[in-house]
Amino acid sequence: MALLIFFVIILSLVIVQTLIPFLVKKTVVFGVSIPEQNIEEPKLAQFKKQYAIATFTVSAISLVLYAAWALINQLSDEQIVIVGASIQFAIIIFSISLYFYFHGKTKQLKQAEKWTENLKQVTVTDLNIRNQDEMLPWYVYTLPMIVTIGLIIYTFMNYDLLPNEIPTHWGPNGEPDAFTEKTPFSAIQSSLFLLIMQMMFTGIHIATKNSGIKLSATNAIASKRRQLGMRKYSSWLLFIVLLVITIMMSFFQLTTIHPNLFEGSLLKLILPFGALAIILIGTIIFALKVGRLDKEESTVIEGNITDIDDDQYWKGGLWYFNKNDPSIFVEKRFGVGWTINFANPLGYLIIILPIVIILFATFFMN
Template sequence: MTLAIFLFISIILAGIQTAIPFLVKRTIIFGITVPEKHIKNEQLLSYKKNYTFIVALVSVIALASYVLWVLVSNPVEEKTVLIGTFIQFGIILFSLSLYFYYHGKTLQLKKKQNWMEQLKQVKVADLSVRSQDEMLSWYVFLLPIVMTVGVIVYTIFQYDLLPNQIPTHWGANGKADRFTEKTPISAISLPLTLLAMQVMFLGINIGKSKSGIQLSATSLNASRNRQLTLRKNSSWLMFGVSFLLTIMFSFFQLTTIHPDLFAGTAMMAAPIIFLVILLTGTIIFAVKVGRADKQSVGEQKEDITDYDEDSYWKGGLFYFNRNDPSIFVEKRFGVGWTLNFGNPIGYIIVFVPLVVIIILSNL
């Protein structure tokens, strides 16, 4: 079972890592701004293909050896988990170093061939794009918060029913395997953690909707389509995650109060169902957004290009721009969002709830 779960997650992880060069924004290659007319450059295409091929090859070898090792030597569960986690981190680290290698190569090529020369660098904005924005409203994210507050209030009323040992950790089989003394705080620490996450999701959704819809001057329609798809789908995905987490956490909390409420099989199935839905949702999200700007643009303008923002992107990964009021911006390498580290509001939205969660889990 453990092997199957790890394999499932690892394959999806490796699959997404492999496909990234083909899922990113069309004019950003390995984190470097490339003018529209050079994105089909043969050298660049070969960088992308090489990256994909090497990451795929290394992942297949690593995962195959992992499966072989587990099946042949039949290690204890902890060891399977440890090595499995190690391999997942390994794949991420490996693809990241390969990314940096090609990031440097692309930058060199861009400098050597003087792509930006003689092109007018422009920034564009569409004044009417906001009317097409289909992000979920912030108040939709209040629904799971209300549910969680309900669970907390219920727990307080049923405090006497709670066992003297409060479970704090559940294994992959849905059974509690770590406990703590019953106190008013430990009794509600699980839904409180959930609440902190939901507040973070709410904050992220508000932050994203206030962030810029940044378009590409050379492919207006394609980039608009991608930004709108990203905004709509990421807000739905985040709402889905928030909702599923609420159901799962409430389910665990209710089982702690009423041990016989649900069958053991339901307890076992819950985390797996959660995982399957989450990963499927992530894949659909990545593919939908990744394809959103890949149709031909047909609106080539020869003498302009997007403003070169490479200097704001440290290593092509971290965005730091004090002038841009956006809290979140679209990632350069990967599908999704990243923080504008030049805007302190982003730190508050993301790090305050994380600190609260860490404190709660160590009480």
């Protein structure tokens, strides 16, 4: 089961990493903003193709060798997990290295060809676009929190039924493989961490919903479709991921209180794998759907204007630092989704504070 899980994860990673250059908005190539008049430049298409071929080839070979190694040798789940995780990191590091190589090549090409030299940089605003935003309302994200709070109360009500050793981690087979001594805190630890994560997800959603909606000056219709579509689909994906994690963690908590509740049931095995499958499939569908939103139709472009060139605020094309932008989250330049405006302290509060709380509780409260 561990091999199957990691095979699916790595395969999904290979697909997404290979397709990323073709899924970002078309006026951004390897983290560099490109005037719409130049997006058909053959060298840009060549860069994307070279990245995709190299990433897919190296990743696919690694995946095949990993599967063959695991099938030929009699290995423990721990060995399979360690090597599988290492391969994931190796693929990510390799693809990021390729990204930085082609980021530099694209930046050099843009400067050498002087694509923005004779273009007027303008900003377009649609005052009615907020009324068309179909992101989920924030209070929808509180529903999983209510479930978790109820589960915490239920755990305390049945504290005497809990075993002396509380599970803290579950393996690929759905069975607990790490334990801690029973205390009031350890009894609700996993549910408490889940609640903190739910609060973090809600904060991310609210911050994303309040972020700026940036339209293209040269193709406002396509950029509007992409922005609204990405906001809508990302809010749904975030909620689905949160819901799936809540169901899975609530199931594990209930089996801790009532160990005989699902004794002999395949649900312990199916639920973790099913949750993983839903998240991976949802992520791939989201990326593919959003990736097509601004590429479905061509538009006649006015020859002497372009969008504001904000490359100066993107460090390496990946990290956004702009004190003048009140948005906490902005659209990624490499990848599909959102990234933090690192010049806005609220982003650190939403993302890092919950992680610090969880780490502190894990190491100092047990």
